[in-house]
Amino acid sequence: MKSLQALLAAIVIQSPTMSSLSVPILQLDASQAILELPTLKAPAGLPVPNSTHSFWINTPGANPLAKEGSEGDLTLDADVCIIGAGITGVSAAYHLAKQLGARDDDDAPTVKAVILEARDFCSGATGRNGGHLTPVVFSHFSDRAKTYGTEEAKKIYALEHYTADELLKIIEAQGLQTIVDLVASDHIGLLVTEKEVQDAKVDFDAAESAGVNVNDVTWLSKAEVKQTYGASYPAWKHAGHNLWPLKLVTQLYHLTQKLSPRKFQLHLHTNTPVTSISPSTSVTTSTNSRRWSLATPRGAVQCSYVLHATNAYASHLLPHMHGPTGIIPTRGQVMALRAAAPTAEITTASWGANQGFEYWFPRPAVHGGESENPLIILGGGREASGPDFETYVTDDSVVREEVGKGLREFLPGLFPGKYEKGREPEMEWASIRCFPRLVGPVLISNGNETIADDFKGQYISAGYTGHGMPRAFACAEAVVGMITAEMAGETWNPPNWLPRHFLTTERV
Ligand SMILES: Cc1cc2nc3c(=O)[nH]c(=O)nc-3n(C[C@H](O)[C@H](O)[C@H](O)COP(=O)(O)OP(=O)(O)OC[C@H]3O[C@@H](n4cnc5c(N)ncnc54)[C@H](O)[C@@H]3O)c2cc1C
Incomplete structure (x- = not known):
């Protein structure tokens, strides 16, 4: 420094x-x-x-999911709680459905996921940004290579191309270009x-x-x-x-519902802010208890895994991640x-x-x-x-x-x-x-060593240094990979395109 x-x-x-x-x-x-x-x-x-009203959100008819799940019964228990319904949160739900679908067999338990969104659907940065989905090709390479080393720098460019290509493939395969x-x-x-x-x-x-x-x-x-x-x-x-980022995320949500495997359930509750997270005392079955209790004004949601897809607001629930060593x-x-x-x-x-x-x-x-x-x-x-x-x-x-x-x-x-x-x-x-970028388990350090157990089952994907359209979808894929690996008792192996310096485990 x-x-x-x-x-x-x-x-x-x-x-x-x-x-x-x-x-x-x-x-x-x-x-x-x-x-x-x-x-x-x-x-x-x-x-x-x-x-303030954004063109993407407040053009009439642009946000059909705006108030989805904001009234009626709240989902009180889930395996995975995703906090935030921007491109990260919805991409995470998409990858959960895909990755669990790939593991689907008769013995596999049903996995229930819930997205909790403080305001209307996709009303954070994704619904209010510049709309560019363009991977960086060479800009900033020299500084990044000096800071992170050449191979790590190259991964930043690989991640952005991978993300944009994957999103463009989905858009093309589903015929969503005009939508x-x-x-x-x-x-x-x-x-x-x-x-x-x-x-x-x-x-x-x-x-x-x-x-x-x-x-x-x-x-x-x-x-x-x-x-x-x-x-x-x-x-x-x-x-x-x-493109129109909110419309992309809306379609990604619909697609997730469509391709959800038989043993995956997804619920969305907008206008349901998570105000705090504490250890859960609830026992859902005789053999299983939830780790975390997420407080909302509509009641508490018990879950085993939490994904913080709250981007710039992450430090509200994770105050220790506020500032230069966390999220800005x-x-x-x-x-x-x-x-x-x-x-x-x-x-x-x-x-x-x-x-x-x-x-x-x-x-x-x-x-x-x-x-x-x-x-x-x-x-x-x-x-x-x-x-x-x-x-x-x-x-x-x-x-x-x-x-x-x-x-x-x-x-x-x-x-x-x-x-x-x-x-x-x-x-x-x-x-x-927000800056910079953080992907992985939520960790805390006592000054000498990293303590993971205080936040066991909590993960974060956030930051992206203001360039989230060609980053968030793939970072969500990585973090969901960590969650599904933990669920299956397996070791997670980072994909080639993921810069290791994005990982929380590399930063504490
Ligand atoms: C002005 C501006 C222009 C940009 N332009 C571009 C661009 O052109 N191209 C590009 O690639 N990137 C751009 N970006 C960056 C990009 O928009 C972000 O990186 C990306 O949208 C982040 O997505 P996200 O889902 O992680 O966060 P968000 O879209 O911000 O979603 C986080 C969600 O979490 C919710 N939330 C927060 N706290 C809680 C809580 N406690 N309980 C429940 N919900 C909560 C929020 O309401 C929000 O909906 C821009 C950013 C800004 C600010």
């Missing part, structure tokens, strides 16, 4: 030196440095009840400073030398970008996808903004810029016309919020004015004539992500 002095020295807000950018530039080191500082902030609270608004297009990384140009080259060369497949990457000169897209910066591009929540902001030029000019490309702080893509034209001015989903701007970068903020009921201002002016500055200065977004919302 860097010295505190070095960390503080890195926290310097720099102003844009290039007139077209409405947000501070080169803030990656400073924002990373904040993540390493000790915190005096309290652990996360429960998700607030009055979150989830899947768009396959170019993903462009706009290099708005000389440092980013240099860093991109270093990362590309390092990734290529390490054997990462970078064949899909094309470099675009400033003139080429200007001619095709209208921005005056050089860039790289490779293939990428975007961070608020982000997104808006839906109408372009001032038609799809034919905007193109269908998705974008990232300014070291990845800003990201955007045009929604498919509603009436299918190239002449329609598309709605752009644009996120980022937290570097405009001040020196704390919205770190440890878990309230998604408000948006920050400074962030909103930076975002409103961002695209008109980059693409003159294609976006109207002063145009108000059609929607603007907040969303909470």
Whole structure:
């Protein structure tokens, strides 16, 4: 870890030196440095009840499962309790159904799982994010190789490709492309400073030398970008996808119900926050007793295994995982903004810029016309919020004015004539992500050694450093693999694509 002095020295807000950018530039080191500082902030609270409205959730008809299981009888006993109904929680249910199905035989006991969600279905980060499902191809490779070693760094890229490929296979096999608004297009990384140009080259060369497949990457000169897209910066591009994340998770839930083996039962209770977890005193059969009792305002749920799929809010139930050695929540902001030029000019490309702080893509034209001015989903701007970068903020009921201002002016500055200065977004919302990434059993250390027994049967999959779409589904597969192995009394073997430094067992 860097010295505190070095960390503080890195926290310097720099102003844009290039007139077209409405947000501070080169803030990656400073924002990373904040993540390493000790915190005096309290652990996360429960998700607030009055979150800002997001395009993905609050478009009429978009969330048919919103209130599923929020009334009537609560499932009071289950083998596995999954806390959180975002992409992690629902992917975990999917993998449980698949993995138990693969083990299904007449002697196998029926496994009952329940998903408990504090608010409406998928109303956390997954229902409020930027909508990109694009694995990283080479960016950040050099730093990651220095920090984790080359082989571990390569696994980060392998994990993201594996996750995206698996989700795309499901979408294709089930014919869900239109339902989830899947768009396959170019993903462009706009290099708005000389440092980013240099860093991109270093990362590309390092990734290529390490054997990462970078064949899909094309470099675009400033003139080429200007001619095709209208921005005056050089860039790289490779293939990428975007979609409607909530619709993907909804379909994944339906698919889980459909493919559930005969000895798997899944229940979903939305608007049922878990307020605390304590050892269970209940005995379900003469030979079996549950380990944990999950308190909710509707009653307690007894279970043997708990999966914390609560992402930024994990420290509410696991306060010892709050801060630099655990989970660090961070608020982000997104808006839906109408372009001032038609799809034919905007193109269908998705974008990232300014070291990845800003990201955007045009929604498919509603009436299918190239002449329609598309709605752009644009996120980022937290570097405009001040020196704390919205770190440890878990309230998604408000948006920050400074962030909103930076975002409103961002695209008109980059693409003159294609976006109207002063145009108000059609929607603007907040969303909470978290850093870094944690997958595995919940552990606690007494300073000298790791104590696993205090949380026996509790697991977590969370974090993903704000890049969960190409990570969460596979991380859920891994953690469910640990649970089903423990159920069967077997040893879990990590898959090749899982970076070992993601594991909780590697971190305590
Ligand atoms: C502004 C923003 C933009 C982003 N854009 C992208 C992007 O374009 N591409 C990408 O790959 N990633 C993006 N991400 C990151 C991505 O959205 C997340 O990594 C991913 O959605 C995490 O999924 P999850 O299921 O783990 O968490 P969440 O979707 O947050 O789900 C956690 C759920 O747990 C529930 N919960 C919490 N505590 C409790 C409790 N005690 N009891 C019951 N329920 C509880 C919450 O209500 C929530 O529904 C973005 C994140 C943000 C914030």
